[in-house]
Amino acid sequence: MQWAETMGGGVSSHPGNEGRGRGRAVVAVLLGGWIGSGPVYAQGPVPSILEPIAQPAQAVLDYGLVLVLVCGVIFVLVMGALLVTVIRFRVRAGDDDHEPAQVYGSDQLEIAWTVAPVLVVIVLGLITAGRIVALQKNEAPAGSLAIRVTGHQWWWELEYPEFGFTTANELHLPVDRVAFLELQSQDVIHSFWLPQLAGKTDLIPNRRNTMWIEPHQVGMVVGQCAEYCGTQHANMLLRVFIHEEAEFERWARGQQKEARMLPGTEAGRAIFANTACVNCHTVRGVSEIGRFGPDLTHLMSRTTLAAGAARNDRGQLIDWITNPDHFKPGARMPAMKLDSAQVAQVADYLSSLE
Incomplete structure (x- = not known):
């Protein structure tokens, strides 16, 4: 709450400001959640369904635009008719209290406002079914x-x-x-x-x-x-x-290609091969028994560590080996309890896996 008060400029205890104070606190918490997610998303662009660069995302967007267009036309027609009715038939000065003629039971109107929605639903249903069939490929096409x-x-x-x-x-x-x-x-x-x-x-x-x-x-x-x-x-x-x-x-x-060992990384490779690291991770050319964690054969060809939680560089790698919970609390990778020299040697070895 102290953090929320700081972000919101303070929560007043005056009775007239209780609602405003609570509102500021809520905004502060929401803003804090957004800021807290920043380090993860800051490493790459924020994705948008409105900027497709592939199929089927482009087809889905095109279909969505068709729906928006159809609904937009219907909205304009209905609201336009309502607006015309409100303006044209509004009560004017000098009007008497005579009730206008009540018109009901028009077969033409009832047919029109029944058939039109049915036709719209049928057309959209056919378009939807066609898109679903086109997008749901259950077998790999040739050359894929x-x-x-x-x-x-x-x-x-x-x-x-x-x-x-x-x-x-x-x-x-x-x-x-x-x-x-x-x-x-x-x-x-x-x-x-x-x-x-x-x-x-x-x-x-x-x-x-x-x-x-x-x-x-x-x-x-x-x-x-x-x-x-x-x-x-x-x-x-x-x-x-x-x-x-x-x-x-x-x-x-x-x-x-299998992993290659650069000069000066022998100690780190030995630590990796003789600890629990190899029980979870595969490095082709060293050990291929680990299947629980990611394959590390070409670790340094990747831009991030821990599925995007951290940059992939030697400094972050040392921090990740030392304390995985620092980046991902609850991560399945345990801290190996290596001393700082051993961690540095393992990091040197892993940094050579390009």
């Missing part, structure tokens, strides 16, 4: 890129079967090519949402859902889990990088 997405608390596992590697939290797609995504969950229900690329699709344990994306513009967009999935739901972000085909192929070939 297959990707298997698995939701975990609280990160995304991304497998590219065509290329034989797995990465995490950053999805890479070629422009002007359909990507067919198979969605599944390892624990609880998640929802895969990329506002500028496609609508939401749930990830449900023991069930396979699918969706497709065909991006038409190179760039980076942000997505997130859209179904509450636990403590760090808000920090379960996803970045999508859309490349030209040749650039995507280069990225994929780089991801296929």
Whole structure:
């Protein structure tokens, strides 16, 4: 409450200002929540469904605009008729109290205001059904890129079967090519949402859902889990990088390679390989038994740590290894209780995984 009073300029105890004080406190709390979410969203643009750069998001927006247009026309007609009636037939000075003739039972009017809405509903229903059929592809089209997405608390596992590697939290797609995504969950229900690329699709344990994306513009967009999935739901972000085909192929070939060890990182690699790190994380060429946490083979090719909760640099990496709860309270990764020298050595090794 003290923080809320500071933000709101103080909450007066005067009886006449109680409502105003409560209002300021509410605004302060809401503003605090918005500011508190800033560090997560500050690392990327805020996504908008009104700025699609792919199908089916573009088709959904186009359909939404059709609905807005139809509803807008109906609104203008109804409100226009109401306005004309109110103005034209208003009570004027000098009018007597004579009640005007009551008109009812007009077959023409009743037919008109029954048929017109039915026709509108039928047309919109047909358009809706056509869009649903067009957008719901249950089988991968020829030439599409297959990707298997698995939701975990609280990160995304991304497998590219065509290329034989797995990465995490950053999805890479070629422009002007359909990507067919198979969605599944390892624990609880998640929802895969990329506002500028496609609508939401749930990830449900023991069930396979699918969706497709065909991006038409190179760039980076942000997505997130859209179904509450636990403590760090808000920090379960996803970045999508859309490349030209040749650039995507280069990225994929780089991801296929095993991890290389740079001189001076031997100590960090030994600590990583001889502690519980390898029980959760895979580094191809070192250990491939870890499946509980993200694949770290090319960790430094990613822009963020912990599914978007922190920048991916050596300093943040040291902080993450030392105390994961600092970035994501409740994160499944334990603090390994390494001393500062060991943490620095592990960070040096992980920083070499490009």
